[in-house]
Amino acid sequence: NAGVTQTPKFQVLKTGQSMTLQCAQDMNHNSMYWYRQDPGMGLRLIYYSASEGTTDKGEVPNGYNVSRLNKREFSLRLESAAPSQTSVYFCASGWTGSARGAFFGQGTRLTVV
């Protein structure tokens, strides 16, 4: 049971570099989410996708872009990384309507120096 798989698990970037965080789920969920979690804090929603081909901004979308490649995959791209984007990034997936909850990946720990 893979569930939600995120790659990479750790990444160090220099300011201004770009990278893409990958996420894939095998539970046939319609909805997928990207969150960031700063030390000692809750999760803040960056972008979400209700279905293949649709994406919506969350609470903190600036500096990020996303692609819902197909039903399984939802990627997060940082075009020009900044130190303020140092965080742990979590991908999640769930059934449409969110009433049944979301299932999370293990997270990507990103440091921008």
Add this chain to the structure above:
Amino acid sequence: TQLLEQSPQFLSIQEGENLTVYCNSSSVFSSLQWYRQEPGEGPVLLVTVVTGGEVKKLKRLTFQFGDARKDSSLHITAAQPGDTGLYLCAGGPFNAGNMLTFGGGTRLMVKP
């Protein structure tokens, strides 16, 4: 300003004590969920409450959804060291599509 406000932010108690964590909002939610997160891991869903006034029990944990669907509480009876972790509430506001927003979390430490 977060849509969901949790209190307290931190709680340190002795094993065997009872505690309640609160999750409040000025907005109405279609449902509210509670998650528990351990260091280095993603959050894990504990329960979803859907109906106003609903009460759900999970062993020593009792979850309640407010009648107006704007708030929820988590009560732990006879806390154990294994309950230590970050407790997060989350929900989808009405008319917000599939958005799932989280509160700031309550960090619980239960000392033996």
